[in-house]
Structure formats: C-alpha cells, structure tokens
Amino acid sequence: MKIDWAALGSVFGVSLVITVVMVGVFTLGIVGLSRRERAVAQGESAGLAVTGAYACFAACAAVVAYGIYLIVA
Amino acid sequence: MESFSLILAIVVVTALAFDFTNGFHDTANAMATTISTGALKPKVAVAMSAVLNLVGAFLSVEVANTISKGLVDESGIRPEVIFAALVGAILWNLLTWLVGLPSSSSHALMGGLIGATIASAGAGAVHGDVLVTKVLIPAIAAPLVAGMAAMLATRLSYRLGAKRAEGKAAEKGFRVGQIASAGLVSLAHGTNDAQKTMGIITLALVAGGAVSPDSDPPVWVILSAGLAIALGTYLGGWRIIRTMGKGLTDLQPQQGFAAQTSAATVILASSHLGFSLSTTHSVSGSVMGAGLGRKGGVVRWSTATRMFVAWGLTLPAAALVGAIAEWVTGFGDWGTALVAVFLVTSSAAIWVVSRREVIDHTNVNHVEGETSQNAEPAGIVTTAIAAVTPPPVGTVADDLTATIPSPAEVTAKPSATAL
Numbered sequence: 156m157k158i159d160w161a162a163l164g165s166v167f168g169v170s171l172v173i174t175v176v177m178v179g180v181f182t183l184g185i186v187g188l189s190r191r192e193r194a195v196a197q198g199e200s201a202g203l204a205v206t207g208a209y210a211c212f213a214a215c216a217a218v219v220a221y222g223i224y225l226i227v228a
Numbered sequence: 229m230e231s232f233s234l235i236l237a238i239v240v241v242t243a244l245a246f247d248f249t250n251g252f253h254d255t256a257n258a259m260a261t262t263i264s265t266g267a268l269k270p271k272v273a274v275a276m277s278a279v280l281n282l283v284g285a286f287l288s289v290e291v292a293n294t295i296s297k298g299l300v301d302e303s304g305i306r307p308e309v310i311f312a313a314l315v316g317a318i319l320w321n322l323l324t325w326l327v328g329l330p331s332s333s334s335h336a337l338m339g340g341l342i343g344a345t346i347a348s349a350g351a352g353a354v355h356g357d358v359l360v361t362k363v364l365i366p367a368i369a370a371p372l373v374a375g376m377a378a379m380l381a382t383r384l385s386y387r388l389g390a391k392r393a394e395g396k397a398a399e400k401g402f403r404v405g406q407i408a409s410a411g412l413v414s415l416a417h418g419t420n421d422a423q424k425t426m427g428i429i430t431l432a433l434v435a436g437g438a439v440s441p442d443s444d445p446p447v448w449v450i451l452s453a454g455l456a457i458a459l460g461t462y463l464g465g466w467r468i469i470r471t472m473g474k475g476l477t478d479l480q481p482q483q484g485f486a487a488q489t490s491a492a493t494v495i496l497a498s499s500h501l502g503f504s505l506s507t508t509h510s511v512s513g514s515v516m517g518a519g520l521g522r523k524g525g526v527v528r529w530s531t532a533t534r535m536f537v538a539w540g541l542t543l544p545a546a547a548l549v550g551a552i553a554e555w556v557t558g559f560g561d562w563g564t565a566l567v568a569v570f571l572v573t574s575s576a577a578i579w580v581v582s583r584r585e586v587i588d589h590t591n592v593n594h595v596e597g598e599t600s601q602n603a604e605p606a607g608i609v610t611t612a613i614a615a616v617t618p619p620p621v622g623t624v625a626d627d628l629t630a631t632i633p634s635p636a637e638v639t640a641k642p643s644a645t646a647l
Contacts, residue, residue, distance in 0.1 A: 167373050171377045184401070185389060185401040185405075190392070191397070
C-alpha cells in the first residue's frame with residue numbers, strides 16, 4: 156500500500172494558498188466598494204478605490220473561470 | 229435471461245433512487261451557508277443548485293470510471309451485489325437525513341459496495357489499499373484542509389476589512405461572492421456525485437453483461453443520473469441544510485463567503501490533483517473553520533461530535549446492511565424481492581417518522597440556537613442540545629432511538645414562543 160503523501164500535501168498547500176489569497180483579494184475589492192459608498196455619501200469621488208476594486212473582482216473572476224475549466228477538462 | 233434483465237432493471241431503478249437521496253442529502257453542501265446567511269432565498273438556492281448539478285453531470289465521466297473500474301474486482305460481481313450495496317447506501321442516507329446529520333453519500337455507497345462484495349465474493353475481492361488511500365485518509369484530511377483554509381481566510385478577511393468593509397456595499401458584495409462560490413461547489417458536486425451513480429449503473433451493466441468491461445457510461449445513464457440528482461437537490465434535504473447552516477455555528481455573509489470559497493477550492497484542487505476529497509467533509513470542515521475564524525465565533529461541538537460519529541459509522545453501517553442484503557438475495561429471486569420490499573417499507577417508515585416534525589424551506593433557518601444570537605454564550609445552546617440528544621453510541625439502532633425524539637422536543641420551544 157502506497158499513500159500518496161505528495162499529492163495530499165500539494166492539495167493541502169494549494170487549497171490553503173488559493174483560498175486565503177482569493178478571500179483576501181475579494182475582501183480588498185469589497186473595501187474599495189465600501190470606500191466609494193462612503194465617498195459618494197460625502198459627495199466626493201473615489202476613482203482609484205473603484206478601479207482597484209474592479210481589478211480585484213476581475214482577478215477573482217479569472218480564478219473562478221479557471222475552476223470551471225478544471226471541472227470541464 | 230428474463231430474470232437477468234429484470235434484476236438489471238431493478239438495479240438501475242435503485243441506483244437512481246440512491247442518486248436522488250444523494251441529491252437531497254448533499255444540497256446542504258453547496259447551499260446551507262448561502263441559505264443561513266440570507267444570501268439567497270431557500271427555494272432559489274436549491275433551484276440554482278439543482279440546475280448546476282444537472283449541468284455538472286454532463287461535464288465529465290472521470291469519477292464514474294474510478295468507481296466502476298477501481299474499487300472492487302469487476303469480474304466477481306453480479307447485479308445482485310450492486311443492488312444490495314445500493315440498499316445499504318440508500319438506507320444510511322435516509323437515516324442520517326432523518327436525524328439531520330451531513331454524512332458522505334460516497335462513503336455510504338462505497339460501504340454498501342464493500343459489504344456486499346465481501347458477502348458475495350469474500351474479503352479478497354475488495355482492494356484494501358484502494359480503500360485506505362481513497363476513502364479513509366481523504367475522510368480525515370478533507371475537513372482539516374478545508375477547515376484550516378476557511379479559518380485563515382476568515383481571519384484575514386476580518387482583519388483586512390475591519391472598519392473598512394462595512395455598510396451596504398460590503399454586505400451585498402460578500403453575498404454575491406458567496407453565491408458564486410456556492411455555485412462552483414454545486415457544479416463540482418454534479419460532476420462528482422452524479423457520476424458516482426453513473427459509475428454504479430455502468431458497473432451493474434458490466435456485471436450483467438449488457439456492456440463490455442472498461443467502457444464509459446452510455447448516454448441514457450448520464451442523462452437519467454443527472455436528472456435524478458437534480459430532482460433530489462431541488463426537493464432539498466432541509467434537515468441537513470439546517471444543521472450545516474445553523475447547527476454547527478452562526479455565520480455572517482463574510483464567513484459564509486470564506487467557507488464556501490474554501491470548500492470550492494479544496495474540492496476542485498483535490499479532484500484535479502488526483503486525491504479526491506468528499507464534498508460533505510470539505511464543506512462541514514470549512515463551515516466550522518469559518519465559524520472559528522471570526523472573533524467570538526463558536527462551533528457547537530456537540531453537534532459536530534454527532535456528525536463525526538455519523539461519519540465514522542457511515543462506511544461500516546452501510547457495509548453491514550449491504551452484506552445482509554446480499555446474503556438475503558443469495559436465497560434466489562424471492563430473497564431479492566424480500567430485500568426490495570424491505571427497502572421500500574423502511575424508506576416509507578423513515579419518511580413517516582420525518583413527518584412528525586416537518587422541516588422545509590419555511591423553517592429551515594429557525595433553530596434551537598436561533599434565540600441566542602452572537603452575544604449569548606454558546607454554553608447554553610450546547611447544553612440544551614446535549615440535554616435532548618445523548619450522543620449516539622455504538623450501533624446504528626442506538627443512533628436511531630437516541631436521536632429521533634430530539635426534534636419533537638426542540639420544536640416545542642419555537643412554536644411556543646411564536647404564539
């Protein structure tokens with residue numbers, strides 16, 4: 156009997172890193188949107204925050220797309 | 229020859245019935261947290277999950293092939309063996325549904341298959357090393373991996389977002405994110421679990437000599453398996469959804485997002501890297517991890533312990549039923565008929581018992597823990613649960629008798645306060 160520790164280890168590492176990075180990036184995106192919400196409420200603009208937010212969401216969408224690709228392939 | 233095709237037909241129908249229980253057992257995996265955080269309305273959530281399950285069923289046949297080609301020795305298997313295996317798996321799924329505990333449908337299926345194979349062909353026909361590497365180790369690894377990932381992600385998310393990710397935009401954002409990752413879990417579940425049934429039906433067809441060994445599942449098998457699991461998913465195992473979404477811990481949208489993302493990642497990473505992990509175990513682990521990740525978050529360990537016990541019992545219990553069923557079918561056609569009647573009556577009995585306390589989309593988010601929001605210490609809830617449900621011990625029968633009375637007592641409370 157041979158247990159594939161390498162595969163298990165890589166599942167562990169990959170899952171940990173991807174989850175933390177994904178959630179982190181998405182949270183940053185949310186922070187950007189919240190900043191816009193506050194800025195709009197005070198009549199200011201928050202162009203940089205919004206651009207950053209959409210960049211974050213785009214990155215997340217790309218990872219999700221890759222996930223779907225993995226399911227299909 | 230006639231009875232031969234009859235038994236094949238019975239196996240196919242039973243396999244689809246298993247697929248159906250699989251669907252409603254595992255709706256919770258994808259949608260429990262989405263429902264409990266209020267990101268989606270219960271009915272909308274299960275409908276979305278059903279559609280994605282159906283889509284997922286058509287995407288690949290990889291898992292089906294693992295089942296039909298890996299675990300047991302195909303040459304020694306008769307359709308009756310598979311029938312017996314399915315009886316074990318279905319009954320265990322219904323039983324755990326009745327007591328509202330998430331458990332792995334794949335373990336139930338494998339357990340049934342192993343028990344029936346041992347009863348039929350002896351212990352030698354089961355590939356023991358495959359059992360350890362593909363079943364036991366993943367069962368321990370899945371909740372740990374998913375739980376740690378979810379916990380760290382939740383911590384990070386709350387730290388990054390402290391005072392900066394608040395307000396309407398933030399709440400809405402996390403809900404949308406949670407829906408997206410729950411969708412991914414549903415899709416992955418469709419590819420994984422619908423395929424398990426496809427694998428079983430194919431295995432039966434191979435065993436019955438209807439298709440040649442090592443062939444891929446026929447199209448009608450893929451179609452009917454996909455539909456059965458989608459239907460089960462849509463009807464929703466609300467009891468398990470309630471345990472998973474509200475019973476284990478209280479989740480906010482931000483935690484729900486972290487939990488669901490972790491589960492989706494673990495499931496995809498594991499199946500892609502060739503170390504398949506159970507969806508149920510991953511999701512339960514990530515829900516608990518997300519619960520622990522928030523400051524002041526609690527996990528109701530008494531519920532978690534009952535769940536772990538159910539996980540441990542799944543394989544042996546299904547194996548035992550599968551073995552007995554196989555032994556009875558060994559008496560010939562009337563034996564097979566007896567097992568079929570037994571399956572139908574016990575399923576009906578479980579359903580009747582479940583009607584004593586109906587849980588559906590209207591009350592899925594009302595739990596014993598409902599009144600104790602985040603402020604109240606968990607001790608009260610935990611002791612309340614512990615008081616009404618002594619932890620199941622030893623055998624299946626004990627599990628059943630010990631846990632059935634609890635839901636009735638528990639609902640007495642909310643209905644009383646409602647009046």
